[in-house]
Amino acid sequence: MVAGGGASVIEVRELTRRFGQFTAVDGISFDVSEGEVFAFLGPNGAGKSTTINMLCTLAHPTAGQVTVAGFDVAARPKAVRRNIGLVFQDQTLDEQLTAQENLRFHAVLYRVPSGEVDERIARVLELVDLSDRRYDLVSEFSGGMARRLEIARALMHVPRVLFLDEPTLGLDPQTRALMWEDVLRLREESNVTVFLTTHYMDEAEYADRIAIIDHGRIVALDTPVALKAAIGADTVELGTTDDAAAIAALERAGYRVEAVAGGARVFVENGENAVAALIETAGVPVLNVHVHRPTLDDVFLHYTGREIREAHAEAIPARVRAWHGRRR
């Protein structure tokens, strides 16, 4: 195994999926390197799950090529499956079994050698902090615990690539943070590549690279820092005793400035480093300073013309637990 970056573990070329006339995934191409955390960020219906399903051999591409862990998904689906771990958008645990029984079931289906099963169960449960729940029925788990158990299960067979479709959907902020700790630690310890989809901006920040997907196309793909840098500079807003004078002075000094409600807005490369020079240049007493860096929200808005928050309703989490209401 190659340690840390370099070799591609996922290669996607012109991948397309149509449902009748409707094109859900529209000719996307990208590579993911070994050990990378790669995020698909997009609104509802963007084509995230459809893409993951094709990468995991669960759906057939209409056109295009995908290799995962060196195997073509169309030609060698079983080999691909043995090398990936999967956490679906919807829960897929057997709630009438205990945590251990769910993990054991998975271990056998994924050909974990019998002698190693117990040790691995202990190991993955420790990783997601559920060791004390090993013998409990999953029906007694909270939504967050069930989610973490699913992640643990996906790790039972030591996958090279871990696919997570909205892994934190329906989790509270603490549990989300815990889960991210799990994922990042895992990458650290086992160099597993993580491919995930998410609605949450703050979550995408954890990724090494982000692909923003909208209407089945990748509209931007880069590191979080580069994405933010690409949509523009930082802005510094100055409130002064005499805004007109300040604006005039700053413009004379060659800054790009515009007047806003609270004073002057200046566009600069690096807002924090520019503050001292700006105050000096303004020439009038400065009352307040506000530095704004572009966020991923700005990036998303820039590329899709929409706020992601309006694109996804917070009501969705109800779905994960809704399964419990429908037990036999």
Place this chain on the structure above:
Amino acid sequence: MSSAPLPSKIADGSDTVLRDEVRTTGMVWLRELIRFERTRTRILSGLIQPVLFLVVMGYGMSGLVGTTAGFDFKKFMFPGIMAMSVVTTAIFSGMSIVWDREFGFLREMLVAPTSRASLALGKTAGGASVAAAQGTIMLVLAPLIGVHLTAVLVLEIIGLELLMAIAMTAFGVFVATHIERMEGFQVVMQMLLFPMIFLSGALFPLNSLPGWLTVLTRINPLTYAVAPLRQVVFAAQNMPAAARHRFPATVELFGHTLSIGTEIAIVVVFAGIFIALAIRGFSRTE
């Protein structure tokens, strides 16, 4: 505390190893047993329906039909009721795939790097074990009915129940892979299961039915599964010729009385067909 990294597995890409497939089948089978053992209420409710039939119909009909040489209708019904219990549980177990789908667990099975045949076989073996167990529990009622049990008879009954259960669980799996929603489940129960039970000879003798109904009973696989069960039970009872004549246990096909071996062979053929269909259905799912 930082533990040692997980051992890395080298992907060899080899696709099918028989030993692994057998392990898979065993695991799916085990899951069915665990779930059966855990749902005691289901075991109990599985007993209620047959007992009701036995009590209500058995006693009611016994009054009507009367007793011939110490043998009454309840004793005639008893093997049929056991068969009914096995068949109902078997179809339910096979069709529990519909629930697996509803609760998402089916996906966990389907994406695994195993052959679908191993999954279908495991599901069939598990459901059949559960169904045979449920049918065997019915034996506690035997003394109440006045049916005499011997060790050999119990073994024969378990064997026949297993065969019948395998055929019907596979049938259930096959049907389940062809229905998408829960509603379909109800329809199947109403349209398939109950007619099959009523036309199998489980509840009343098949010898005085009108011609077209006779045809239906003879194409019903259950007919050939119920008859042997009744034959072995009757063989172990002290039954005078008059009673044998009054309560026939055999099936006639094209004017010949089938031997127990022929009946079993017919069920084996049906089981083989249903297993093949179940595997095919499973392989096509999603």
